[in-house]
Amino acid sequence: MEDVLILAIESSCDETAAAVVKNGREVLSNVISSQIALHTLYGGVVPEIASRKHIEKINQVITEALDQARVSLSDITAIGVTYGPGLVGALLVGVAEAKAISYAAGIPLVGVHHIEGHICANYIENKELEPPFLCLVVSGGHTHLVRVADYRTYEILGRTRDDAAGEAFDKVARAIGLGYPGGPKIDKLAREGNPEAIVFPRAKLSDGEYDFSFSGLKSAVLNYLNGCHMKGEPVCEADVAASFQRAVIDVLVEHAIHGAKAFRMDQLAIAGGVASNSSLRAAMEEACRREGIRFYHPSPIFCTDNAAMIGVAAYYEYMAGTRSGLDLNAVPNLKLGER
C-alpha cells in the first residue's frame, strides 16, 4: 500500500505549528513556533496578538515542516487542519492557509478537532495503543474525561463545570507571584513543598460523578493567601503550590480511575498541556499500576499544542473518508465528537 503523508497545520491558540505524519503514527517533522514569551508580557494569551503572530510565521513553519520531513507538497496525500475549538481569530489563519494550499495544490483537506488531536498524540509513541481506552484531557482550556470507543468515536464522560485544570494552575501561579504560564512553574516549585501542608477542598459534584470543578479550589487558595496576609503570617509558596497541585491531581486521578473501572477499561491515557505535569504522571502511573490498568502518556513535546497530533487525527479521518470543503470555517466552540 502506498504511504499516506499528512501535512498538518495547527493555530488554535498561541503556537503556530506544522508537521508531516506518515501512515498515522510516524512523525517525520514537528515544527512549533511558540509565542509564549510575547504573551508573558500580558500575563496570558492575548487573542489579537496571537492571531497577528500566526500570520507572520505560518508559511515559514509549514515550509520548515516539509523541509525537515524531506518531502514536497506533491508528496502530500492530504492536509489536516485544526478548525476548532480555540480562539476564532487564531484558528482562521490556519484554516484559510490550509484551504488555499489544498485548493492550489489539489490536495484533499481534512478538518480536525483540536482535542481529538490531543487524544491522538498518544498513538505516536505507543504503537500498540488502540481504542477502546479512557483518556483524561487536561490543558489550559479543557478538562475532559473521554471514552475513546473507536478511532473516531468519542464519548465525553465528564468535563469541568468552571475553570479548566490548566486555568486553575495559571490563576494560582499568578496569586503566588510565579507568573505565566503557571503549570510548569507550579510543578517545579511544588517539588520543594509539602503537599499535605495545607488541606484544600476536593470538589465532588452530586449530579455528575465524572465532572470536575476547580473554581472552589482556586478560591480556597486565594482565601488562604488572603488570610495569611491579614494575620501577618508568612506564606510558604512551595507548600501552597504542592498542596494545591495535590488537590487537583487527587480529583483528576480519582475520576479517571473510577471511570476506567466503571467502563471496564484496561487502558488509560492522558493528553493536553497539563499531561506534562510530572506529579500528575507519577500519580496516574501509580494508581494505574495498583488497578492493573495500562497507562499511556505522550512526551511533553506532543502534550503541548503541536501539529503532529493533528496529523495523526487527520490520518484516521482521511482513511475513514472525511473530506472538508473549501468553505470550511473555524468553529471556536466545536464539540468533541461532532462531525
Add this chain to the structure above:
Amino acid sequence: MKILALDSSGLVASAAIAEDDNLLAEYTVNYKKTHSQTLLPMIQEICRMTEQDLHTIDGIAVAAGPGSFTGLRIGSATAKGLGLALDKPLIHIPTVDALAYNLYGCGDLICPMMDARRNQVYTGIYQFEGDELKILTGQAPKGVEELAEELNVLGRAVVFLGDGVPVYRKLLEEKLSVPHRYAPAHANKQRAACVAVLGLRYMREGRIETAADHRPDYLRPSQAERERQERERREQEHAGH
C-alpha cells in the same frame, strides 16, 4: 502579465483575475456571510469559469490593510497559502488606495472612508493626475471631524466612498464647507478589480514580496498593546515627577 486579486478587508468579499488590460473575472459579494466561508469558493468559481491554470498566474495581489483585523487575515492567509503552493509572489496593496482607484479619472479629490469604529475612519485623500493616482494624504485612522477640517483647508470639491459613508454622512454634512458628492453603488465599496489593476502596476515596478514575508498592515496596534503602551507611558511620567 496575470494577477489574481483578493479583498476581504471590509464587509465586501471580492476576488478578481486581470491580465494586462483585461479584467477576466470579478466576483464581489456584499452580504453578511463570513469571508472565511466565501472567499476561497469565490476564487475557485472565477478560476473554473475562466478555465485558469493557476500556475500561469504571475502574482497574487491582496488588499492588505487597513480593515477588519480578522478580514485582513483571512485575505492574507489565503494569499499566503496560494503563494506557498504555487510558488508565486504576493503584492501588498494598501486598501484605501485600492478603494480610491474605483474613481479612476475623477477630476475632484477622492476621499475613501472605511468605518474604523471608536469614532474613526480609515481614510486618505487622493487625486488623479492623468493616469496617476496621487496620494495627497496617505491612508491612516482619523477622526471624521479632523478629516472634514483637512478637506475644508484644501478647499476643493470632493467625492466620498466606502462603508464609512453611511455611518458618518450626517457628521460630514455638518462639518464640510466644500462641495462634495458620494460615489454610486457600482464604485463605492472594495472591488478586487481595483486591487488587481494596482497589483499589475506594482508588479511591473517590482514592488512584490514573498508569500512568507507578507503580513497585513493593520495601521493600529492591538487593544492589549495600546493599553500596555499607555500604562508604560503613565508610569514613565509618574517616575519623572
